[in-house]
Amino acid sequence: QRGDQSEPRWWRAEDSGMVVPIMILNGRRIEERSQITQQGGADWLATHLTHNGFAPIRVDGRDPAAIAWAIVEAEQRLGRYAAHAGRTYPAPIPYIIAETVKGFGFPGAGTNAAHNLPLAGNPSHDESARAQFNDAAHLLFVPPDEIERAVAEIAIHDRQGREPASRHPLAMRNPPAPRLPEPDWALAGAPPACAMQALDRWFVELVDANPGLRPRVGNPDELKSNHMGATLERLKHRVNTPEAGVADAVHGAVITALNEEAVAGAALANKGGINLIVSYEAFAMKMLGGLRQEIIFSRHQRVAGRQPGWISVPLVVTSHTWENAKNEQSHQDPTVGEALLGEMSDTSRVLFPVDVNSAMAALRMVYRGRGQVACLIVSKRDMPYRFGAEAAERFVNTGAAHVHGELSGAELQIVAIGAYQLEEALKAARRLTARGRRVVVTALLEPGRFRAPRDLLEADFAADDETVANLFPPGLPRLIATHTRPEPMLGLLRRLDDGPRRTAARGYISRGGTLDVAGMLFANHCSWAHLVAAAAPLSGWTRDTLLTTAERKAIDGLGSPADIAVTSQ
Structure with missing residues (x-):
């Protein structure tokens, strides 16, 4: 597969190191010829790559020595380019095309049969299949003593003063x-403020405090629209020809392209520095394949007892499901958080900060970690102050915190996962309190901390039973209001679930459109009034005593949503 072709546009001699892309051009996919072959094979590919800024090197892909030579040659060419004082960008990145046929050295080579099981029978007891295999495989046979001599020629690391490939610096990044600057914490009584702008300011301070750690920002589009304008002005888009009056620079650290996986890869590959990925929530899904590979490899290292040493990478998703109305449901999708919660939570973290201080504390915590990918789901609209500095740090360290009411004597617990969900939960609690009910509202920052652990590594990360019981007492009726779809969150939080008669959840139910925040909450049955109605049967109450007639008609679809706009007590 060709993959992304941005290297010539983004590579810089000053900060990128050697890179040698190699295409094993075998001409076939699983069940048909590849598009490259259909369009002209290696000749077409070489022309295509040249048009995209590469310098192709074609070799016999069946000859290991030819491939080794090509790698050395490519590095030397790139080294000469880097040493040239008059170099300009884009760089002519050498690109090796190793021509071969699929399945070389095995039966069915060059045909669809080369994939999977090309033999008609089992060679252990089918003489014809055995002969077919041996006739083809002789092309690959190398006498063992010849292999041993070749290894002896290469394995001279001590004499050359170099580490073996298994200990290459890229594999041992640490x-x-x-240095994590103290955030400019919002103080009690502060007006509503934008968490994204707070993250923006703090990230610039982080970059300035760590000149020895190369920054990379992966940005599919609209960094300024996502309220990261200070970051853009400080680091600038990386371009080959800067435009006057625009935040562009040849050596910019913001990698921008409408290719979500490619820009995420630019950050994930920067193992020796500080990274940040920012995206609309809906389009972060396009990064999932690359993120999962990074998460899986890091987790494998942990399982093997080799802790990954690179600084954890935050993915900040904003302009999210509940606040992105202008493009209808194409921009309303909470799946990325749900998907990442499916991975092992000690390596794949998903956090739902609720205000300026909890967002800054969460991002700061991510950069303390190693070998993790952390998805922060952050509102870009102004949200009320909810946590002071110390409380925000405790919230992040524990993963949850009570925001309203007391557990002692409570008749209901509303668990809010997300900023807008917390505000609706607090409105619902105020109504219930005014009706004489005792309610506690708990903000849950990191659901993965409260899941049932699936192995010992995740158990070390997850909250213990005592912590869970102290925050979420067994037997207490519980309503979960979540940023995500309700079903995945209910499944994740089984430790908080006392069954359908005592526990319920409300969240995104795939209803959307060109609606404002209140409209999205109403359409998805997540408004404060819907929460009150959902809470009633859990605690043995009747909603008629908790909501007015007009409010009940509104949530039943028989009245006007405007009738719940003000939470009259």
Whole structure:
């Protein structure tokens, strides 16, 4: 597969190191010829790559020595280019095309049969299949003593003073711990403020405090629209020809392209530095394949007892499901958080900060970690102050915190996962309190901390039973209001679930459109009034005593949503 072709546009001699892309051009996919072959094979590919800024090198892909030579040659060419004082960009990145046929050295080579099981029978007891295999495989046979001599020629690491490939610096990255500036915490009584703008300011301070750690920002589009304008002005889009009056620079650290997986890869590959990925929530899904590969490999290292040393990478998703109305449901999708919660939570973290301080504390915590990918789902609209500095730090360290009411004597617990969900939960609690009910509202920042652990590594990360019981007492009726779809969150939080008569959840139910925040909450049955109605049967109440006639008609679809706009007590 050709993959992304941005290297010539983004590579810089000053900060990118050697890179040698190699295409094993075997001409076939699983069940048909590849598009490259259909369009002209290696000749077509070489022309295509040249048009995209590469310098192709064609070799016999069946000859290991030819491939080794090509790698050395490519590095030397790139080294000469990097040493040239008059170099300009884009760089002519050498690109090796190793021509071969699929399944070379095995039966069915060059045909669809080369994939999977090309033999008609089992060679252990089918003489014809055995002969077919041996006739083809002789092309690959190398006498063992010849292999041993070749290894002896290459394995001279001590004499050359170099580490074996298994200990290559790229595999052993362990940059120094970053200096984490004290955030400019919002103070009690502060007006509503934008968490994304707070993250923006703090990230610039982080970059400035760590000049020895190379920054990379993966940006599919609209960094300024996502309220990261200070970051853009400080680091600038990486371009080959800067435009006057625009935040562009040849050596910019913001990698921008409408290719979500490619820009995420630019950050994930920067193992020796500080990274940040920012995206609309709906389109972060396009990064999932690359993120999962990074998460899986890091987790494998942990299982093998080799802790990954790179500084954890945050993916900040904003302009999210509940606040992105202008493009209808194409921009309303909470799946990325749900999908990442499906991975092992000690390596794949998903966090739902609710205000300025909890967002800054969460991002700061991510950069303390190593070998993790952390998805922060952050509102870009102004949200009320909910946590002071110390409380925000405790919230992040524990993963949850009570925001309203007391557990002692409570008749209901509303668990809010997400900023807008917390505000609706607090409105619902105020109504219930005014009706004489005792309610506690708990903000849950990191659901993965409260899941049933699936192995010992995840158990070390997850909250213990005592912590869970202290925050979420067994037997207490519980309503979960979540940013995500309700079903995945209910499944994840089984430790909080006392069954359908005592526990319920409300969240995104795939209803959307060109609606404002209140409209999205109403359409998905997540408004404060819907929460009150959902809470009633859990605690043995009747909603008629909790909601007015007009409010009940509104949530039943028989009245006007405007009738719940003000939570009259």
